[in-house]
Amino acid sequence: MSEQRRQILQMLAEGKITADEAERLLTAVETEEPDAAPAARGGKRPKFLRLVVDANDEYSGETKVNIRVPLKLLRAGVKLAVFVPPQALERANQELVKQGVPVDLTEIKPNQLEDLVDALDDLTLDVDQTDTKVRIYCE
Amino acid sequence: MIPQLVTARWRRPDGRVRRLFLPVVPIVLLLSPLLVLAVIGGVVACLMFDMPPFKTLAGVGRVFWALPGARFEIEQGRTAVVVSVR
Numbered sequence: 008m009s010e011q012r013r014q015i016l017q018m019l020a021e022g023k024i025t026a027d028e029a030e031r032l033l034t035a036v037e038t039e040e041p042d043a044a045p046a047a048r049g050g051k052r053p054k055f056l057r058l059v060v061d062a063n064d065e066y067s068g069e070t071k072v073n074i075r076v077p078l079k080l081l082r083a084g085v086k087l088a089v090f091v092p093p094q095a096l097e098r099a100n101q102e103l104v105k106q107g108v109p110v111d112l113t114e115i116k117p118n119q120l121e122d123l124v125d126a127l128d129d130l131t132l133d134v135d136q137t138d139t140k141v142r143i144y145c146e
Numbered sequence: 147m148i149p150q151l152v153t154a155r156w157r158r159p160d161g162r163v164r165r166l167f168l169p170v171v172p173i174v175l176l177l178s179p180l181l182v183l184a185v186i187g188g189v190v191a192c193l194m195f196d197m198p199p200f201k202t203l204a205g206v207g208r209v210f211w212a213l214p215g216a217r218f219e220i221e222q223g224r225t226a227v228v229v230s231v232r
Contacts, residue, residue, distance in 0.1 A: 054215070055215060067222055067223065068222065068223040069221075069222070069223065070220075070221065070222045070223075071219070071220070071221040071222075072219070072220050072221075073217070073219040073220075074217070074218050074219065075215065075216065075217040075218075076216055077212055077213070077214070077215040077216055079212040079215075080209065080212040080213060080216060082212070083205070083208035083209040083211070083212040084209060086205055086208060087202070087205035087206065087208070087209055089205075090197045090198060090201060090202045090205060091197075092195050092196050092197055094195075095195075
């Protein structure tokens with residue numbers, strides 16, 4: 008349910024508007040929404056996650072990385088990660104703690120990972136340093 | 147859709163470019179006897195590590211099916227590597 012619909016129903020429940028007014032407002036929202044959603048997403052859902060790195064340092068010279076990963080592949084990987092046995096996660100946790108990253112992988116649930124991948128659609132990450140540029144986005 | 151063609155291209159520091167085209171379906175058919183052995187090995191490994199073998203195989207299949215469109219391109223100095231899956 009969109010935020011606008013929720014607000015209209017809230018106003019109706021609080022008695023601030025009548026049922027007729029709520030109906031008119033909901034109709035107006037319905038006519039707006041089909042046009043607004045594709046515009047916000049550029050017409051269609053992104054299919055790929057793109058990572059672009061452009062670095063230039065004095066030791067290794069100019070380095071360019073351009074990686075395109077289908078979002079479908081990320082989703083498939085997340086579904087596969089569900090089957091990782093708990094003892095493997097425990098060992099991974101121990102290694103992460105040794106590296107100074109105290110993350111408990113057993114606490115991460117598959118649903119959360121799927122939500123994370125779904126939310127990547129709107130992701131744009133830009134890191135701009137003097138000799139390094141990193142850009143992560145969906146297209 | 148399963149991957150049809152994997153293209154690998156790399157440029158050596160001396161400037162020479164090599165290309166490798168791997169048609170996936172003929173290679174899978176050619177290596178199918180080995181793949182059967184690999185699947186059996188995978189099932190045994192899943193059973194050893196308390197993983198559901200068929201769900202895991204289905205998950206691996208989904209990853210394989212989702213590969214088309216992937217592209218990795220790395221260039222450092224005069225060396226470059228490009229791998230794309232179509």
